[in-house]
Amino acid sequence: MKYQEDLDIAKENKADNKRLKKQMRRTPERKLDERFHAEHEKAFQDIDCLECANCCKTTSPIFRDIDIKRLSKRFRMKPIQFIDEYLRVDEEEDYVLKSSPCPFLFDDNTCSVYEDRPAACKEYPHTDRKKMFQIIDLTLKNTEICPAASRIVEAMRGI
Template identity: 50%
Template sequence: MKHKVNEIDIAHYRSLALQHQKEHRQVLAKLKKKPPKNLDKMALEIHDSVFSRIDCLTCANCCKTLGPDLKEADIERISKFLRMKPAAFEATYLRVDEDGDKVLQTMPCPFLGADNYCSIYEVRPKACREFPHTDRKKIYQINHLTIQNTVYCPAAYEFVEALKYRLK
């Protein structure tokens, strides 16, 4: 039996993220200049804490609005899972964007179900597995991406907010 999800208010989080973008940039810029010795441990603790409270299945905004950059390994793995030839998978689901990256032809993701479950979850693209990248070591190396992700992902926003308070 499929369960109904209570969706997160994406518009509210987007608004908050945009309002706090300047402040978040400053917090992350300070990290880049002088990262605390325990930053990786602190970031992982915050990441785990945020994801203990936020269930991606109640949101899935990334799957609805952000298309992953699919690498050859992703294409091979997913097409095998779908029992398709890689060329047929590409023709059916992918296009080349302005940067030359292979991305989904349509959004929301064609593999996202109405219940926010991913039909290819076990073999999903690396970009999907790693999103929103808040458990990454040396988080300050991707400040631009972290700021961008706060606009789309409530967990990324909560992560930066928690990081801000931990650093005070």
């Protein structure tokens, strides 16, 4: 994979993330958000998700009721049929995909349901939202899946 080096760096630095998490939690909320958003913009100037799609290949988004309704309508299915065919309930009682890679992912890394994809897919890797302090653990976890998240977090070291 083109971005494997970024994922390798995330794995190498995983042990240091405990310290980084403490630094982030001590950073004023607004400053943390501003820094994350700036690094998000920088990372996505160089990274093309279509060259990677590791998130679609290895993990599942959470499907909210509104996502299920939208996608079942697209497939002309009842929501329960969509759930039965594609989803399962995980240990946190959320709907997630039964399998990976995502069944809606084409071989060229494009998404067959892009216009109707779940909100979690639209927002991934969640590094440009407000109140980043609330999702630091998720962000650190995402560094091992998303090369952009890895770059963003690496740039945050020494905040």
